Each structure stands twice: as structure tokens, then as C-alpha cells.
Amino acid sequence: MPETSVKIEHRYLELPDSFYSRVKPTPLKDGRVVCFNAPLAEDMGFRAEKPEDWAGVGSGAELLEGMDPVAMKYTGHQFGVYNPELGDGRGLLLWETLGPDGRRWDWHLKGAGMTPYSRFGDGRAVLRSTIREYLCSEAMAGLGIPTTRALFMVSAKDPVRRESIETAATLLRVTQSHIRFGHFEFAARHQGEEALRALLEHVINLHFPHLAELPEQERYRRWYEETVERTARLIADWQAVGFCHGVMNSDNMSIIGETFDYGPYAFLDDFDAGYICNHTDQGGRYAYNRQPNIGFVNCQYLANSLLPVMEEDDVRRGLRCYETAYNQRFLGNMRRKLGLTRETDDDLTLIMDTFSMLHEHHIDYTLFFRGLSNLHSQGNAPVRNLFVDRSVADAWLERYQSRLQQEEIVGDERERQMRATNPKYILRNYLAQQVILEARNGDYQPMERLLEVLKRPFDEQPGNEAFAAPPPDWGKHLNISCSS
Ligand code: AMP
Ligand code: MG
Numbered sequence: 001m002p003e004t005s006v007k008i009e010h011r012y013l014e015l016p017d018s019f020y021s022r023v024k025p026t027p028l029k030d031g032r033v034v035c036f037n038a039p040l041a042e043d044m045g046f047r048a049e050k051p052e053d054w055a056g057v058g059s060g061a062e063l064l065e066g067m068d069p070v071a072m073k074y075t076g077h078q079f080g081v082y083n084p085e086l087g088d089g090r091g092l093l094l095w096e097t098l099g100p101d102g103r104r105w106d107w108h109l110k111g112a113g114m115t116p117y118s119r120f121g122d123g124r125a126v127l128r129s130t131i132r133e134y135l136c137s138e139a140m141a142g143l144g145i146p147t148t149r150a151l152f153m154v155s156a157k158d159p160v161r162r163e164s165i166e167t168a169a170t171l172l173r174v175t176q177s178h179i180r181f182g183h184f185e186f187a188a189r190h191q192g193e194e195a196l197r198a199l200l201e202h203v204i205n206l207h208f209p210h211l212a213e214l215p216e217q218e219r220y221r222r223w224y225e226e227t228v229e230r231t232a233r234l235i236a237d238w239q240a241v242g243f244c245h246g247v248m249n250s251d252n253m254s255i256i257g258e259t260f261d262y263g264p265y266a267f268l269d270d271f272d273a274g275y276i277c278n279h280t281d282q283g284g285r286y287a288y289n290r291q292p293n294i295g296f297v298n299c300q301y302l303a304n305s306l307l308p309v310m311e312e313d314d315v316r317r318g319l320r321c322y323e324t325a326y327n328q329r330f331l332g333n334m335r336r337k338l339g340l341t342r343e344t345d346d347d348l349t350l351i352m353d354t355f356s357m358l359h360e361h362h363i364d365y366t367l368f369f370r371g372l373s374n375l376h377s378q379g380n381a382p383v384r385n386l387f388v389d390r391s392v393a394d395a396w397l398e399r400y401q402s403r404l405q406q407e408e409i410v411g412d413e414r415e416r417q418m419r420a421t422n423p424k425y426i427l428r429n430y431l432a433q434q435v436i437l438e439a440r441n442g443d444y445q446p447m448e449r450l451l452e453v454l455k456r457p458f459d460e461q462p463g464n465e466a467f468a469a470p471p472p473d474w475g476k477h478l479n480i481s482c483s484s
Contacts (some may be wrong), residue, residue: 001303002047004099005045005099006044006045006046006097006098006099006100007012007094007097007098007105008095008097008098008410009096009097009098010066010068010094010095010096010098010102011202011206011331012070012072012093012106012202014097014202015195015198015199015202016191016194016195017185018073018190018191018195018476019072019073019113019187019195019199020070020071020072020073020093021045021070021071021073021087021116021117021187022068022069022070023058023069023070023071023092023113023115023116023126024060024063024069025061025063025069025092025109025112025113026059026060026112026113026123027058027059027060027061027113028059028107028111028154028156028157028158028168028170029059029156029157029158029413030050030059030153030156030157030457031055031058031059031060031061031154031156031170032052032055032153032155032156033052033054033055033058033152033153033154033357034153034154034155034169034444035134035150035152035153035444035447035448035451036048036051036054036151036152037138037150037152038051038150039150040149040150040151041151043101043103043256044097044099044103044105044151044174045097045099045100050082051152053085053170053319054152054154054343057094057109057172058074058109058152058153058154058170058172058301059154059156059170059230060109060112060113060170062087063094065088066095066097067094067095068094068095068230069089069092069093069094069106069109069112069113069343070086070089070092070093071087071089071092071093071116071117072093072178072179072183073087073088073117073183073186074087074182074183074185074186074251075163075190075251075300076085076180076181076182076185076186076249076250076251076252077185077249077250077251077298077301078249078251079249079281079285080207080285080297082185082229083251084186084190085117085119086117086182086186086187086251087115087116087117088108088115088117088122089109089110089114089115089116089117089118089119089121090113090114090115090122090124091111091112091122091124091141091173092109092112092115093106093111093178094105094107094108094109096390103175103176104176104177104206105174105175106174106175106176106177106178107133107151107172107173107174107206107314108169108172108173108174108175108252109170109171109172109173110130110133110172110173110177111123111125111130111168111169111170111171112170115297116370120158122161123483124158124168125160125161125168125169125170126160126162126166126167126168126169126484127155127167127168127169127436127439127440127475128166128268128303128436128440128452128484129165129263129484130155130169130170130171130383131153131169131432131436131439131447132262132265132432132436132484133150133171133173134150134171134264134444134447134451135154135427135432135451135454136262136265136427136432137149137150137173137259137262137308137444138451138455139423139426139427139454139457140243140259142454142455142456142457143239143241143423143426143457145234145238145241145243145259146173146230146234146237146256146257146258146259147175147253147258147259147260147263148173148175148178148260149173149174149175149260149481150172150173150174150175151172151174152171152172152173153169153170153171153172154169154170154172155167155168155169155284155439156168156169156170157241158315158412162483162484163483166483167440168263168352169426173480175254175256175419176206176256176258177203177206177254177255178254179199179202179203179254179255179318180250180251180252180253180254180255180260180294181250181251181253181298181301181302181305182249182251183199183255183306184196184199184200184302184305184306185301185302185305186304186305186306187199187305188306188308189305193307193308193309196305196306196308196309197228200220200223200306200309203223203255204219204223205339206370206380207225207285209255209437211223211226215313217303217310217314218305220309220314221311221314221318222311223305224302224306224310224314224315224318225317225318225321225391226321226426227255227257227299227302228299228302228318228319228321228325229321229322229325230256230257231295231298231322231454232292232295232296232299232322232323232325232326232329233257233292233325233326233329234257234258234259234295235292235326236292236325236326236329236333237294237331237333238259238284238291238330239288239291239292240268240330240333240337241423241426241436242263242267242268242271242288242365242366242426243259243266243267243268243278244265244267244268244276244287244291245259245265245286245291246263246264246265246277246278246286247261247263247264247281247286247293248286248294248295248298248478249280249299252301252452252454253298255304255351256376264277264278264279264280264480264484265279266275266429266430266480266482267426267427267428268288268366268473269360269364269366269429269470269476270364270365270367270382270410270470271355271358271359271362271363271364271365271368271449272288272359272362273287273288273289273355273359274288274289275287275288275289276334277290277480278480279479291325295322295326296319296322296323296326299319299322300319303315303316303318303319318348329349331351331395333421334347334351335351336417336418336421337369337372337418337421337422338350338351338354338372338400338418339372339373339404339407339409339414339415339417339418340403341407341408341409341414341417342406342407342408344403344406349376349418350352350400350403351444353396354396357392357396361387361388361389361392361467363387364386364470365383366422366423366424366426366468367386367468367470368383369418369422369426369466370381370382370385370422371386372400372418373415373418373419373422374415374419375415375449376411376412376414377415380393380394381395384397386463415451415465419458420458422458423457423458424459424460424468425453425454425455425456425457425461425464425467425468426454426457427450427454428470428471428475429471429475429478429480430471430472430474430475430476430478431450432450432469433475433478435450436448440449451469453467460462
């Protein structure tokens with residue numbers, strides 16, 4: 001089935017064998033391909049005419065020549081507590097392919113059955129969580145935020161026990177690398193220096209080739225700095241679109257700085273700085289406003305893992321890059337959202353006051369910034385009407401308009417740029433919930449339609465306005481748990 005322009009590799013298997021276990025998928029019954037990402041398949045060098053041909057692979061019933069599935073071993077900190085027992089408990093790395101543009105793709109079948117790292121789990125993923133991951137990875141890609149991708153999903157009849165009985169599904173998740181911070185924690189704590197070096201060199205050679213020729217200490221130092229910076233920038237991008245990950249454990253942190261492992265995530269509707277999207281996270285460790293700090297804590301876990309092979313001073317210096325990279329990216333993102341191209345000293349105060357106002361008055365985060373992106377063409381009403389107390393909006397708008405006086409790019413041109421950064425369409429929880437209910441009845445059209453909308457989140461899309469609506473009452477406080 002692979003095209004001639006595709007090269008098959010399995011470079012992960014070059015790591016010491018402690019990093020994986022060979023495991024065959026446990027097949028699902030009557031699996032069928034219900035969503036297939038044709039444009040992505042084509043980018044990867046695969047023909048997309050017959051998605052149903054992938055049902056065998058997706059159900060775990062068939063392996064293509066060259067596939068050699070393994071469960072990856074990693075450990076990590078979960079809610080601040082180290083857990084040595086982690087690893088792919090329900091996903092398998094099938095192979096790696098190189099597309100026509102030379103890009104590497106890991107193929108990971110999530111929900112493929114039990115592995116030596118399943119602990120108490122059944123190795124399965126339910127339809128609900130598989131749809132949620134598919135939707136959100138594609139929504140993130142549409143927003144231009146680094147993320148794993150969804151190539152296709154399979155839905156099957158096998159029952160899976162969660163809070164109630166649900167049905168099984170699998171996701172063929174693809175990305176340049178499935179290596180996590182937790183891989184480094186595993187190597188450093190349990191395997192020793194040689195394994196750690198092997199992992200580090202592997203990651204640099206495959207994913208940071210521009211550093212590969214540097215002398216060793218410089219290579220490691222620059223790599224760590226870059227990894228820290230990518231992580232900081234990723235989280236600044238999440239903050240800017242109001243994304244809450246929900247389970248920022250170090251085993252869910254991608255070493256190449258992508259959004260990784262979508263569980264109980266959410267995009268903010270009404271702005272709430274302390275929003276906790278995961279109802280099992282009672283202490284709010286991963287609340288929206290704690291994400292930047294948690295990103296730093298995860299970089300510290302990674303730092304500790306690197307001490308056996310790096311100078312302590314270099315690690316410390318690398319860690320310091322986090323704050324600088326985060327602040328710079330965050331400020332840049334927020335300036336763009338407000339349409340401020342000239343930098344003034346008061347910008348940070350304006351930004352922080354804006355957040356306080358949105359929080360205090362429970363203003364829909366996405367509609368607010370989209371409204372600002374249309375002030376010139378649509379007037380103040382779309383922004384004002386978000387406020388119960390219009391005088392708050394008026395005072396803020398007056399301050400904002402006076403700040404805009406200092407801008408050189410004005411009117412339509414500024415707002416065109418703002419619309420390219422303030423999405424109209426985001427994956428609100430209630431939208432995901434609706435397509436899940438339809439999919440459970442066997443109808444995947446609504447999911448396909450939502451995916452089409454989320455591909456172009458910055459476009460106006462006449463006819464699709466309903467997808468930009470704030471949640472109806474039933475959709476405001478959906479409980480999203482870790483159970484997936
Ligand atoms: P998460 O926090 O969802 O990324 O999962 C943490 C760990 O639990 C990972 O090692 C997963 O592979 C494993 N896990 C999650 N759900 C299951 C399941 N249903 N069966 C086996 N392992 C699981
Ligand atoms: Mg995980």
C-alpha cells in the first residue's frame with residue numbers, strides 16, 4: 001500500500017531494547033474507518049482514494065510489510081509524583097515513514113490493546129475520546145499550533161468499560177516524534193548514562209539535525225535550550241487561544257514541542273483565569289493560568305534527567321531560557337491579538353488589565369478578540385454586547401481606541417491582520433459533544449463538517465456562523481474526565 005515515494009524506516013528500534021517491547025496489536029471486531037484525513041495522507045505520500053483499505057491496520061488485525069509494532073517505555077511525573085511504571089499502555093508505534101518532502105512520520109496506533117505497560121488498563125480507547133483527540137489535533141493544526149496529527153480513526157463494536165459501557169475505537173496518530181520528556185526520565189533514572197546518551201543523540205540526529213555537528217557539550221546545551229524554548233513558546237500559544245491541556249504530566253510533554261496526548265482538554269468559552277478543564281484535577285494543578293509555570297516545572301524534570309551528561313551550569317542556563325522565551329512569545333501573541341504593531345511600555349499593563357476585565361465580567365474569550373478584529377467594519381456592538389455592564393466595555397474601548405492612535409497600520413489593514421490571529425472558530429466543548437452524540441448513532445457527517453470548519457478557523461465562512469456561537473446552557477459546564 002505505501003507509495004514508491006515513501007521510505008519505510010524504524011529508527012526507534014535503534015535505541016537500546018530497554019526503550020520498547022515488541023507487541024502485536026489485539027484486533028478489534030468489525031472495525032471500520034470512519035474518518036480519514038486525505039490531505040494529510042497525501043502530504044505523507046499515501047494515496048487516499050480508498051480509506052476502507054486501512055480498516056485492517058486500524059483495527060489491529062493486519063500489519064503491512066515493514067511494520068514492526070512496539071510499545072515505547074517511558075516514565076514520568078504525574079501530578080507532581082514520579083511514576084516509574086509508565087509506557088505505551090494502549091498504543092503501538094507501528095513504523096516510521098519518510099514522505100516525498102523528506103519529513104519523518106511516526107505511526108502510532110492508539111487503542112491497540114494491552115502491552116507490558118498497561119498496568120490496570122485494558123489497552124483500549126473509547127470512541128468518545130478518540131473523536132476528541134482527532135478533532136483537537138486537527139483544530140490545533142488549523143490554528144497553526146504545533147501538534148500531533150490524526151491520520152484516520154476506526155470505530156468498532158467491542159464494548160469497553162468506563163463509567164458506563166462504551167465502544168472501542170482506534171486513532172492512527174502521526175507526528176515527527178512520539179518521544180516524551182518521560183523517555184529521558186526513564187533513561188536517566190533506570191538505564192544509566194549510556195542509554196541516556198543514545199536517546200539524546202537519537203533525538204538530535206533525527207529532529208535537531210542542525211545541531212548534530214557541534215562539539216558534544218555545545219550540542220547538548222544548544223539542544224536543551226531549544227527544547228526549553230519550544231516548550232515555552234508552545235504554552236504561550238496555548239494561552240493566546242485559550243487552550244487548556246488538562247493533563248500536563250511530563251509523560252505527555254513532547255520532546256519536539258508539540259501539543260501531545262489530548263485528554264480532558266478544553267478551549268475557554270467565558271474567560272476564567274483559573275479554569276480547570278479536568279474534573280479529576282481537584283487541586284487545579286493544570287488550571288489555565290498555571291500552564292506556563294507547569295511547562296517550566298516539566299522542563300526542570302527534563303533538566304534533572306540531563307545532569308548525568310551535561311554540566312550543571314549549562315542545564316541551569318538552559319532552564320533560564322524558559323521565562324525569556326515564554327514572555328517574549330506571549331507578549332508578541334497578545335500584541336498581535338490586539339492589533340498593536342508598535343511597542344510601547346504600557347502594552348503589558350493594557351494586556352493584563354484586559355485579562356482582569358475578561359475574567360471579572362465572564363466575557364467569551366474568542367468572541368471578544370474576534371469582535372475587536374472587526375471594530376472598523378462592524379462597530380462596537382459585537383464587543384459591547386458581550387458585557388452585562390456596557391459601561392465597562394465603553395471605558396475599555398475608549399482606552400483601547402486611544403492606544404490605537406499610536407499605530408501606523410490602521411483600519412481595515414490592521415483588522416485584516418487581527419483576523420488572521422484571532423480565530424472565529426474554535427473547538428468548543430459543546431461542539432465536540434454534539435458530534436460525539438451523532439457519531440454514536442453512526443453518523444459521522446457532523447464530525448466531517450466540523451473538521452472542515454476548524455481547518456480554516458480565521459476565515460469568515462458564511463453559512464457556518466452557528467459553529468462560532470458560544471455554548472448553549474447545556475454545553476457550558478460539561479464534565480470532562482481523564483477516563484478515555
Ligand atoms: P495519560 O495520562 O492518559 O496520557 O495516560 C497515562 C498512562 O496510562 C500512559 O502510560 C497510558 O499509556 C496509560 N493508559 C491510559 N489509558 C489506558 C488504558 N485504557 N489501558 C492501558 N493503559 C492506559
Ligand atoms: Mg499520555
